[in-house]
Amino acid sequence: MTPNPAPTPADPAAWAAYLAEGNATQPRKRVAADVLLRDSSGRVLLVNPTYKPGWDLPGGMAEPNEPPEQTVVRELREELGLEVTVRGLLVVDWVPPHGPWDDHIAFVFDGGVLDIEPPRPHDDELSEARFVSLDEVGGLLRDRMRRRLAEAVHALREKRPVYLHDGHPIG
Template sequence: MALNEHEAKMAHPRMAAGALFFDAAGRLLMVEPTYKDYWDIPGGYVETGESPLQAAVREVQEELGITVALGRLLAVDWAPSDTEGDKVLYLFDGGQLSPEILAGVTLQEGEIKGFEFLSPQEISERSIPRLARRIMAAIDARSGVAPIYPEHGRQPKDVAA
């Protein structure tokens, strides 16, 4: 099916969604994927017919073996990439995980090597800069009442004409 001129100009970004989980000390849960050389939050790509929230819940269940109700949307990050294409990334608040839920964590075999709760400094050390910025912006958004909109984890510049 051929695209008309208008459709050809429309963006077709990939969408991904993840969850931010915390411990009692306020540190963030991050996972060590087998297929990346940096740490990440639990999450992944949104599948056809799935909402970003449904994708985040599914990915948490797949990667950590736990089923949790996620809280509010914290951030929607626009992240264009020359190598992977444009992305829209949704981050949801998973809240503080109880010891009972943590005891039920079962890592996805072949995809997740481990998980740890990390301080902000450790997040920056173990992750890539754009992801660390996105995470820190979303953590800051927890104290606000509305989601934030970063671009590559940064506040967009004024684009008024």
């Protein structure tokens, strides 16, 4: 007995079902999206999450089928009441499995310069937000985020996005 051949696009319903089955078995990646926002003094906006140690760039995890750049816009609106415009991509960072977490892809986008007072958190996920000089971030950020932020600042200066593995440039 010969196995049934895979459907073809000539049978659209069977083809769609075949592709959906393949899609359902593919691995899924979590996606994080953050934004680099600066003030006119060159300080960067950091947020202090209540659910993990250390400070972070503003942003968060993407919802299903949500583009990363829209994740940033949604998260900043929800958490800080800010309306931001994404000005370009700075970093893509593959983060390996760690602790209980599988790997994920982290994006950092350029949010430009905002001359505002630090916004107040709008939900319980953040305890504080403030602009911090690049010299001060070392004591606030965890190692991976500190490396990612340094690469984002470098990418902004060079006007060229960078791809990282766990905060380290490739090559």
